[in-house]
Amino acid sequence: MGGPMAGDPLQWAEGALRRYWSEDGLTDVVVGLFLVAYGWLFEQGQQHDAAWAKVLLIALVLVVALRMRAVIHALKMRWVYPRAGYARPRALPRETRLKRSAWVLAAALLVVGLLIALDLPSRVVCGLTGALMTFLWAWIGWRNGTARHFFLAAVSGGWVLWHLLRPGVVCDLVALFILTGLLEIALGLFAFGRFLRKYPQAQGGAP
Amino acid sequence: MTASGSSQDAARGLPRVDPLIHVPARLAIVATLAAVEEADFRYLLRATGLTKGNLSAHLSKLADAGYVHITKTFRGKYPWTLCRLTPKGRAAFEAYRQAMRAYLDPAPPGGAQAAARAPDDASDRS
Numbered sequence: 044m045g046g047p048m049a050g051d052p053l054q055w056a057e058g059a060l061r062r063y064w065s066e067d068g069l070t071d072v073v074v075g076l077f078l079v080a081y082g083w084l085f086e087q088g089q090q091h092d093a094a095w096a097k098v099l100l101i102a103l104v105l106v107v108a109l110r111m112r113a114v115i116h117a118l119k120m121r122w123v124y125p126r127a128g129y130a131r132p133r134a135l136p137r138e139t140r141l142k143r144s145a146w147v148l149a150a151a152l153l154v155v156g157l158l159i160a161l162d163l164p165s166r167v168v169c170g171l172t173g174a175l176m177t178f179l180w181a182w183i184g185w186r187n188g189t190a191r192h193f194f195l196a197a198v199s200g201g202w203v204l205w206h207l208l209r210p211g212v213v214c215d216l217v218a219l220f221i222l223t224g225l226l227e228i229a230l231g232l233f234a235f236g237r238f239l240r241k242y243p244q245a246q247g248g249a250p
Numbered sequence: 251m252t253a254s255g256s257s258q259d260a261a262r263g264l265p266r267v268d269p270l271i272h273v274p275a276r277l278a279i280v281a282t283l284a285a286v287e288e289a290d291f292r293y294l295l296r297a298t299g300l301t302k303g304n305l306s307a308h309l310s311k312l313a314d315a316g317y318v319h320i321t322k323t324f325r326g327k328y329p330w331t332l333c334r335l336t337p338k339g340r341a342a343f344e345a346y347r348q349a350m351r352a353y354l355d356p357a358p359p360g361g362a363q364a365a366a367r368a369p370d371d372a373s374d375r376s
Contacts (some may be wrong), residue, residue, distance in 0.1 A: 051347065051351070052277055052278070052280075052281035052284075052347065053281055053284055053285060053343075053347060055281060056278075056281040056282045056284060056285035056286075056297070057285045059282070059285075059297050060282075060285050060286060060297075063293075063296075063297070124290070124293075125325075127292065127293070127296055128289065128290055128291075128292035128293025128294070128295065128296050128297075129289065129290040129292070129293055129332075130286045130288075130289040130290070130293045130297075131286055131287040131288050131289070132285075132286055132287065133285065133286055133287050134287060
């Protein structure tokens with residue numbers, strides 16, 4: 044990628060910020076922990092009909108939706124910014140944020156409504172969810188230029204294809220969540236270790 | 251770039267851009283700050299690839315022009331320099347981008363001319 048003179052300088056700077064944001068791998072560790080916890084609680088709620096698991100599942104989703112950014116920010120304040128520098132991404136205008144949230148909510152409701160209305164077989168639901176996860180990993184990898192997300196997309200896509208193309212094998216979404224979650228934690232920790240070696244603790248603090 | 255240089259550029263069809271931003275090092279700084287709410291000196295060092303002395307000098311020029319607001323504070327016992335683009339700096343950067351975009355991607359024949367003619371045409375019709 045060229046410097047700011049090579050193309051649109053703002054796009055160049057935004058790309059650099061995105062790569063910086065994902066370089067340390069901490070976001071992956073947090074998202075991986077969420078996926079594992081989500082899969083485990085979902086399993087508890089389904090298999091053992093545990094009410095506490097269902098309550099915790101809703102609480103987990105709410106915490107992630109409302110506080111995940113703050114948690115990642117706190118981790119970065121401790122481990123990342125003192126080493127490689129601090130940058131706070133620009134907040135979108137309130138109107139844009141509300142519009143975007145409304146679109147995501149509407150799309151989620153539409154998908155859930157369609158799944159309920161069409162009463163699709165569990166294999167189809169599993170396949171669609173796996174395809175969505177695969178697409179999301181690949182999109183994140185393309186956007187941030189991170190090979191680990193392409194690897195997760197390949198694992199997720201391969202896992203779904205393997206389970207769908209083999210008759211008699213149950214396509215278990217919980218296993219997919221836990222598998223990709225654990226992989227993401229491992230890859231995130233690997234990226235974090237590499238980040239710590241690349242940016243050793245600065246002597247004398249920030250200039 | 252001097253005033254005579256600017257008029258020469260205009261005569262050659264080159265865009266008249268803010269010379270303060272057009273310098274590659276300062277463009278990198280301003281673009282980096284335009285993409286964030288605020289950033290510290292260390293992030294700017296890494297993002298722009300400048301040396302400490304170079305970055306400091308260019309930041310001072312941008313701050314003197316009112317394009318960048320610099321806050322010197324402490325984090326723990328260490329000094330911490332935070333920089334953010336001012337509204338004036340953001341407007342100047344946006345004007346620079348538009349000027350360069352218009353120069354590098356000129357509108358197809360007829361498009362820009364038609365747009366430029368439109369007000370006159372409208373007044374002719376009225």
